[in-house]
Amino acid sequence: MKPLLVLLLFAVPxxxxxxxxxxxxxxxxxxxxxxxxxxxxxxxxxxFRLEPAYRALxxxxxxxxxxxxxxxAEQVEREWRIDVRDRxxxxxxxxxxxxxxxxRKGTLAVDLGKQFVRWGKADIxxxxxxxxxxDFLEVTDGEFLAVIGARGxxxxxxxxxxxxxxPTLTPSRTPLLGHRWAPVPPETFGPAGFVDLGATFPRRSQxxxxxxxxxxxxEASVSYFDGFNHLPQYTATPLSSSPLIALxxxxxxxxxxxxxxxxxxxWFTVKGEAAVLFTTSSEADDVVLYIVQLExxxxxxxxxxxxxxxxxxxxxxLFEFAPDxxxxxAFLGRVGYTMGPTSDVSxxxxxxxxxxxxxxxxxxxxAIGAHWRATFAGAVIGGDERDFIGQYNRNSHxxxxxxxxx
Amino acid sequence: xxxxRLGACTVALALALAFAxxxxxxxxxxxxxxxxxxxxxxxxxxxxGLLEVLDSNGxxxxxxxxxxxxxxxxxxxxxxxxxxxxxxKGVALLIVNHPDRASDQWMWTPALxxxxxIALQDRSTRFFGTDFSFEDLEERDVxxxxxxxxGEEVIDGAACWRIESTxxxxxxxxxxxxxxxxxxxxxxxxxxxSYIKTAVVRRLKYGNFAQQQGIWxxxxxxxxxxxxxxxxxxxxxxxxxxxxxxxxDFTLQALRNPV
Numbered sequence: 121m122k123p124l125l126v127l128l129l130f131a132v133p134x135x136x137x138x139x140x141x142x143x144x145x146x147x148x149x150x151x152x153x154x155x156x157x158x159x160x161x162x163x164x165x166x167x168f169r170l171e172p173a174y175r176a177l178x179x180x181x182x183x184x185x186x187x188x189x190x191x192x193a194e195q196v197e198r199e200w201r202i203d204v205r206d207r208x209x210x211x212x213x214x215x216x217x218x219x220x221x222x223x224r225k226g227t228l229a230v231d232l233g234k235q236f237v238r239w240g241k242a243d244i245x246x247x248x249x250x251x252x253x254x255d256f257l258e259v260t261d262g263e264f265l266a267v268i269g270a271r272g273x274x275x276x277x278x279x280x281x282x283x284x285x286x287p288t289l290t291p292s293r294t295p296l297l298g299h300r301w302a303p304v305p306p307e308t309f310g311p312a313g314f315v316d317l318g319a320t321f322p323r324r325s326q327x328x329x330x331x332x333x334x335x336x337x338x339e340a341s342v343s344y345f346d347g348f349n350h351l352p353q354y355t356a357t358p359l360s361s362s363p364l365i366a367l368x369x370x371x372x373x374x375x376x377x378x379x380x381x382x383x384x385x386x387w388f389t390v391k392g393e394a395a396v397l398f399t400t401s402s403e404a405d406d407v408v409l410y411i412v413q414l415e416x417x418x419x420x421x422x423x424x425x426x427x428x429x430x431x432x433x434x435x436x437x438l439f440e441f442a443p444d445x446x447x448x449x450a451f452l453g454r455v456g457y458t459m460g461p462t463s464d465v466s467x468x469x470x471x472x473x474x475x476x477x478x479x480x481x482x483x484x485x486x487a488i489g490a491h492w493r494a495t496f497a498g499a500v501i502g503g504d505e506r507d508f509i510g511q512y513n514r515n516s517h518x519x520x521x522x523x524x525x526x
Numbered sequence: 527x528x529x530x531r532l533g534a535c536t537v538a539l540a541l542a543l544a545f546a547x548x549x550x551x552x553x554x555x556x557x558x559x560x561x562x563x564x565x566x567x568x569x570x571x572x573x574x575g576l577l578e579v580l581d582s583n584g585x586x587x588x589x590x591x592x593x594x595x596x597x598x599x600x601x602x603x604x605x606x607x608x609x610x611x612x613x614x615k616g617v618a619l620l621i622v623n624h625p626d627r628a629s630d631q632w633m634w635t636p637a638l639x640x641x642x643x644i645a646l647q648d649r650s651t652r653f654f655g656t657d658f659s660f661e662d663l664e665e666r667d668v669x670x671x672x673x674x675x676x677g678e679e680v681i682d683g684a685a686c687w688r689i690e691s692t693x694x695x696x697x698x699x700x701x702x703x704x705x706x707x708x709x710x711x712x713x714x715x716x717x718x719x720s721y722i723k724t725a726v727v728r729r730l731k732y733g734n735f736a737q738q739q740g741i742w743x744x745x746x747x748x749x750x751x752x753x754x755x756x757x758x759x760x761x762x763x764x765x766x767x768x769x770x771x772x773x774x775d776f777t778l779q780a781l782r783n784p785v
Contacts, residue, residue, distance in 0.1 A: 461655035525612035
């Protein structure tokens with residue numbers, strides 16, 4: 121069967137076949153202002169990423185991305201294996217970041233495999249983006265993770281329908297308990313500490329649909345999702361045989377009805393996004409998350425400012441890790457300025473409305489020649505220990521990144 | 527004829543003489559632009575663009591994009607995809623042009639894995655560090671502007687018509703007006719100066735003219751941002767017209783495809 125497939129791929133006119141690739145090698149060092157008992161103050165991570173794509177036939181494109189990484193903070197596995205499912209607590213040393221086939225017939229496209237699915241229109245927080253787990257090992261700089269499944273997209277005129285089916289859950293990667301970015305300090309579990317029983321993953325598949333309309337003066341979508349929260353809840357159980365606390369991660373069933381839209385006005389564009397989230401779990405909340413933002417680009421300056429809100433319609437949760445909710449009831453903003461063809465500077469902020477948590481980040485980036493880019497950034501985090509943002513107040517840091525793109 | 531009637535006729539004649547050249551100039555100007563548009567019409571276009579970005583001190587950066595267009599002028603769709611430098615490779619822009627109003631534009635950024643619609647009021651922004659703004663990447667249609675013939679001038683040794691074009695009511699533009707120079711020998715665009723209020727802010731000069739499949743095309747475009755004192759030179763390589771392209775390659779779905 122395999123030789124037949126290979127023959128099929130190559131037995132087409134050369135003009136139909138196109139191969140391209142992009143990638144980079146990057147070294148990033150982060151220096152924290154305050155010490156942490158379990159972690160070094162300076163941490164370094166190196167990442168190599170290769171993203172090939174091959175248009176085998178007019179209607180078939182294969183694309184993927186592979187990562188290889190190592191770090192000093194031991195947040196990266198030290199195992200010689202290639203990870204595909206992204207379910208581990210640690211970042212895999214070698215992983216297939218995404219790999220999927222795109223089949224197109226007219227304006228119908230079907231993507232099969234591990235892929236990124238991004239919904240929503242807002243720029244800072246996307247309550248409707250339910251197929252988009254993230255790597256939250258460092259909470260404030262989470263990279264998106266791909267999900268394994270099938271996606272069909274049909275586009276006609278200004279309308280498009282997006283249908284997604286994901287047979288297995290890809291969870292968000294959460295901070296390592298007992299380390300700097302852990303949602304709770306280890307002393308919470310008493311002097312003996314805890315034992316991690318791992319995660320219980322749901323067996324049911326997830327699905328969702330999104331209908332988007334582009335009009336001359338607006339763009340709007342409605343979406344529906346039935347699946348699981350990719351962010352975990354923690355169940356803590358005292359062990360009868362020892363003084364340790366057993367900790368287990370579970371993922372609450374979740375249904376979502378979502379709405380997002382963008383309307384450009386003379387001076388700025390208004391974007392809004394809202395998600396009504398229901399769960400059948402007796403330990404998770406029903407909430408409405410929403411964001412309203414204004415956006416304006418003028419010359420080299422881009423400004424995004426908004427407010428993210430949350431309405432808890434049923435309060436049941438005891439202990440969960442929820443950065444999406446942690447950034448609500450907050451004013452969010454981003455200002456970017458392109459200084460020239462090779463350099464730019466940006467500032468981002470999230471300020472809780474009660475001022476219990478403040479996160480500020482500034483970044484300067486400069487390209488050197490055709491391949492190199494150096495980026496310097498600093499983040500200040502402050503606030504109350506009980507606030508989602510404020511609890512990371514010992515994690516203010518500066519970081520430097522050097523990237524070689526090819 | 528009474529003095530009164532004679533006076534009325536004199537006024538009418540004077541008015542007619544005063545306005546006649548203007549009407550003729552408008553008609554002539556529009557006809558010239560229509561002819562220029564007719565001559566550059568094609569079913570599709572494809573080229574590889576080399577962009578050299580220069581500031582007042584010299585060259586800063588080189589970029590390359592692959593440009594494909596299906597249809598012509600106000601009935602066209604275009605995809606512009608960066609192929610170099612490496613860090614912007616894969617960034618793509620979909621432009622859906624309309625005959626009577628501003629285009630719709632979406633930009634795809636692979637690192638973010640999402641497309642973003644470029645709002646009308648944001649079209650004055652420079653496109654990825656070049657001196658072209660998002661609006662400059664639109665394909666103009668004759669019906670989007672009103673025209674006035676300003677006279678004849680020589681640009682780079684070629685006799686040209688100088689035509690003032692002001693955006694029509696439906697066309698939202700960052701520019702108050704543009705002066706367009708069209709070569710008399712080939713009807714090819716030779717130069718465009720774009721104004722905000724009374725000041726020229728951008729100048730686009732065409733050069734290296736050659737016929738490609740019967741269409742006179744300037745293969746060297748130099749866009750100067752006169753406020754920043756920077757310029758971008760776009761060289762059209764491997765230019766082809768009427769290449770077989772398909773409509774589904776000009777959708778948001780297709781924009782996400784890396785090849």
